[in-house]
Amino acid sequence: MNKKLLAAIFGSALMLAACGGGDDEATEPNDENGGEVVETQDAEKIVQGNCTSCHGGNLEGQGNFPSLTDVGSRLSQEEILKVIQEGKGAMPANIIEGAEAEVVAEWLSNKK
Template sequence: MRKKWMGLCLGLMLAIGLAACGTGNDANDNNNGGETGGETGGETATNDAEEIVKNNCISCHGDNLEGRNGPALAQIGSKLSKDEILDVIENGRDGMPGNIIQGDDAEKVAQWLSEKK
């Protein structure tokens, strides 16, 4: 019985230790990417925005922003300003929940989409 408890405790400590290590590495990678994006300028910000859209938006707006369940965004910049797009991202609209993207990422995506004309 004692060996079972020792094994269980050892396994639990190992699992907690590995989980903690994995989380720290992801956070550092995200922070470094964010700092680099701010320092290098437009091209990195555009790449960041495209990646953010790819990860969060294409399921509804399509791979090429042609629209699926949600409206087409391929030329949304000719209809809405950056601030209007940011408002939709933050507050939602017509079936789209708000805050799917937040903070600096929302700003980057709003800027990128506002240039789609």
């Protein structure tokens, strides 16, 4: 009986291991940034941590800081990346850097 119980436990463990993971988000290495990998799902988190204090919690803009809710209809991905890298107006340069800046620029370019 111990062998059957051990076999059932072992079989269950193998099945759980085979089904585990569940993290199917695509990641892209970025060789220009030392092979750093940033997941696309992280773009929103990066924006929340770096942009909302000036652009508002919903990116609706506030004070002298423009709305980013439709920034993709005004600027291309490359132009957004340039603003992130070089700054503009009161926005400092390189507030987000490397692969994170590229992922954020892509994410914001889809805001139309």
